[in-house]
Amino acid sequence: MSRLVWDVEALLAGLDGGTRPQALWDAALTAVAQAPGPVSEVAVVDAPAGAVLWDAETLGAPRPLEHRGDVASLLTEVGATDPRTWAGVLEGRYAAGSLGSYLVARATRGLEHVALTGPARSAPALAGLPDEALPAVVPPGPVGTTDAACCAGLRVPLLLLPA
Structure with a gap:
């Protein structure tokens, strides 16, 4: 049994x-399908930059991911240019987080919305957002268990680690 690593930067590089x-x-x-043997845990290695917005219920994403910015800059752009999506953020329908946060949410079927660092709540774009729109800040390490129904049959501990 071995650790499967989802390195966000390596995964992004493969997206061309x-x-x-x-x-x-x-x-x-x-990466799960290509694992050389049984997987005992999955480690998500988050990228220092990047953000994504997703539907908290369906986990679908209404917008492209942001490769270089952060959660505050993504939400600032959404608030300035996309009133329909912004309304969904304010209603708590959409969640925002780092790219690693998104992978954790997808792997746990939305049960975990966490990040290693959080945007400063003092950023103007974040004023008045519901708590569920932003990830809970956690220390590096275990953050949950993968959901076999959405994670290619894999049900193992899930870790979130810094780059």
Whole structure:
């Protein structure tokens, strides 16, 4: 048994500049399918930059992922340019987080919405957002268990680690 590592930067490199959050998740699932043997745990190695917005219930993403920015800059852009999606953020329908946060949410079927660092709540774009829109800040390490129904049959401990 071994640790499977989902290194966000390596997964992004395989997307050839793609910006669909689903493509990032598909790359993670491909890594599960290509694991050389039984997997005892999955470690998500988060990237220092990047953010994504997703539907908290369906886990679908209404917008492309942001490769270089952060959660505050993504939400600032959404608030300024996309009133329909912004309304969903304010209603708690959409969640935002790092790319690693998104992989954790997908792997746990939305049960875990966590990040290693959080955006400063003082950022103007974040004022008035419901708590569920932003990830809970956790220390590096275990954050949950993968859901076999959405993670290619894999039910193992899930870790979130810094790059």
